Amino acid sequence: MASVAFVGLGVMGYPMAGHLARAGHEVTVYNRTGEKAAQWVAEHGGKACATPAEAAMEQDFVMICVGNDQDLLEVVSGSEGILAGARSGTVIVDHTTASAGVARQLAQLAAERGVGFLDAPVSGGQAGAEHGQLTVMVGGEEAVFDLARPVISCYAKMVRLMGAVGSGQLTKMVNQICIAGLVQGLSEALHFAQRAGLDGEAAMSVISKGAAQSWQLENRHKTMLAGEYDFGFAVDWMRKDLAIVLDESRRNGAQLPVTALVDQFYAEVQQMGGGRWDTSSLIARLESGK
Template sequence: MANVAFIGLGVMGYPMAGHLLRAGHELTVYNRTASKAAEWVVQHGGRACETPAQAAVDQDFVMVCVGNDHDLREVISGEHGVLKGIRSGAVIVDHTTASADVARELADLASRQGVGFLDAPVSGGQAGAEHGQLTVMVGGDAAVYDLARPVISSYARMVRLMGAAGSGQLTKMVNQICIAGLVQGLAEALNFARSAGLDGEAAMEVISKGAAQSWQLEHRHKTMLAGEFDFGFAVDWMRKDLGIVLDEARRNGAQLPVTALVDQFYADIQAMGGGRWDTSSLIARLKRDA
């Protein structure tokens, strides 16, 4: 069992930290809103600290799950960041969905202090975090990965090293490209079924047993038909992620015409007031024209 700090107790980090404690690790937590960290300690145990640097002192692993590149730099390399308190030989595991560039930057800074760094974004949403069933895509040194994998496995059903620093973030970009296209396709299919006078649920039940099957179809078609969009990853966060994807594509030359189009469709959802709706809300654009 290890001494572990968890930085960032949002909808993902809060349950992930709980799984670590239940697995027998000693937990220290930090959250920008201190009351959230205090709430976590009351519910689970462990202790809370006032800064990421304090939380990192004497830890074997520091897990991080915050919002974006700016937040990540602040909690790791900022004035009161993790690197101000962490010891040589410890490991930082970053679960934030961020750019590959910031992953490489922070891996280099950590290396200069003798600290391991893994970029390890996750997929599976809030439900995956709550049930300890996340998929974790990892970039970094193989020896560091071998140290961290048993700890990460406390809340994961799949963990895989994808390559050097930044590779975890690049793999998460692949994931988001797939999701964007799948959800738009599902939205169009459901809208078409409705327009054609079909029973949408019956149509999905039939095609889900064939080549059209997907996680999105299985878990989202009923709520999409009902116009309920409170079940997962918010549109605002998806647009942040797709912005990272499109920036990377401009650098590496990959053509992403469908992804760019779906990103604009999500902008339409934001303009409709749906920034906090989940990503399946793409169907709302089509329903308004029905």
């Protein structure tokens, strides 16, 4: 068993930290809103700290799951950040979806203090976090990954080292490119089926047994048909992720015309008041006549 700090107790981090506690690890938590950390401790035990630096003291591992690059820089390299408290030999595992550039920057700062760093964004959404079924794509040194893998596995069904630092974030970008295209395609298919007078659910039950099958189809078509978008990964967060993808594509020269178009479709959903709707709400803009 390891001593582990978890920084960031949002919809993903809260249950992920809970899996660590249930596995028998000694868990310390930090959250920007202290009441959330106190609630977690009341449910799972362990202790809460007032700063990331305090939470990181004497820990074997520090796991992070915060909002964006700026949040990540603050909790790792700020004056009261993780690196201000972590001892040499600690391993930082960052589950934030962020840019590959910030991962490399923080890995360098960590190395200067003798601290390991892995960028390890996740896929699987809130349900995956709650059920310990996340997919974790990791960038970093193999020796550091080997140390962290048993801990990460407490909340993951798939963990794989993808290459050097930054490779985890790049793989997550690939994931978001796929999801953007899949959800738009599914939205158009359902919209077409209904306009054509078909039973949308019956159509999905048939094509899901063939080449059109996907996680999005299996898990989202019923709620999309019902116009229910009050769960899952929010449009605002998807646009944040797609901005990272498109920025990286400008650097590496990748052509992403469909991804750029779907990003604009999500902007229209935001204008409809759907910033906190699930990403499957792309169908709403079609139904609205846009």
